[in-house]
């Protein structure tokens with residue numbers, strides 16, 4: 001497929017190129033869109049609202065970073081809201097002008113801070129799973145989701161790579177958040193009392209060496225999010241358990257900070273992506289990044305050819321990730337219909353530094369499409385260029 005020069009210079013051009021690329025997906029992926037036209041009854045954070053999804057007024061947001069968040073993230077006087085669960089997801093409440101941003105975790109989680117950085121005055125909506133955050137946007141309960149995708153120490157958050165493919169949302173931005181971990185325990189608890197440290201698996205991985213240096217050779221236990229770990233210790237009055245979480249989580253859940261800055265490297269950064277139902281219009285007047293995912297059926301040197309499509313055009317790749325091709329662990333290989341197990345097929349996720357409005361990117365993708373059986377543009381979005389320094393990520 002060829003991209004006409006100038007694709008992306010108008011919204012309709014860009015959307016049609018997305019649609020063309022997406023059409024390949026439709027034939028291969030299970031649609032997961034749950035938003036239908038039926039009436040739904042909402043129960044979000046205890047508030048029930050009857051609503052027809054077709055009639056929800058949509059707040060038009062012309063630019064990213066324009067909504068503004070801060071609801072839960074900066075206001076300690078607000079009650080701590082409960083995360084959405086899968087059962088809350090049939091409903092969609094009416095909403096006002098404030099951008100609603102879904103994140104995984106409870107207040108005090110780094111993802112909440114990332115939502116606040118991405119959309120400074122938004123209403124941050126806690127969700128108990130990544131999947132729920134995706135669905136909250138699909139069902140119009142939220143306008144955006146902000147989800148961690150990779151960490152400079154712990155690596156990729158694979159679950160979100162898989163969910164990006166299973167859902168139909170578009171990446172519309174990225175934020176990088178310095179992550180500053182604290183070891184939290186109930187007031188009066190000392191390090192010597194601890195038999196267990198709990199946190200999000202990424203946070204445990206990011207602090208592993210420091211915990212050992214602190215003499216904490218105790219059991220590690222993974223929970224859904226860092227702030228949730230602090231909340232759990234506080235709610236169950238656990239005097240033998242510490243949580244790894246932010247200083248803000250210590251404030252919110254009445255915990256003491258036993259050790260501050262316990263990540264193994266002070267330059268610990270998590271990259272989050274912002275997701276929306278619609279793509280944004282790519283531009284060329286500021287640095288953009290584009291994220292794609294592809295698979296290939298056969299052929300030699302396909303990966304090499306794909307990567308060289310970018311190299312020949314001087315487009316830098318910033319990330320490549322592979323995930324098992326879950327839809328096709330087994331393939332039929334001969335005319336006699338004899339099935340042969342064919343494992344270890346992969347989907348490849350690539351981020352590159354160019355906008356889809358850039359002719360180089362359009363031509364590179366047109367070439368990539370010749371070698372691949374499946375190609376989808378996950379989003380073309382402004383790069384987070386903010387310089388950062390190690391700080392308290394709270």
Ligand SMILES: O=C(O)C(=O)C[C@]1(C(=O)O)C=C[C@@H](O)C=C1
Nearest residue numbers: 109110111148200202225226270
């Ligand atoms: O548990 C949290 O606070 C999160 O926001 C999740 C998460 C992650 O998934 O990587 C986000 C940032 C940190 O890297 C640790 C945990």
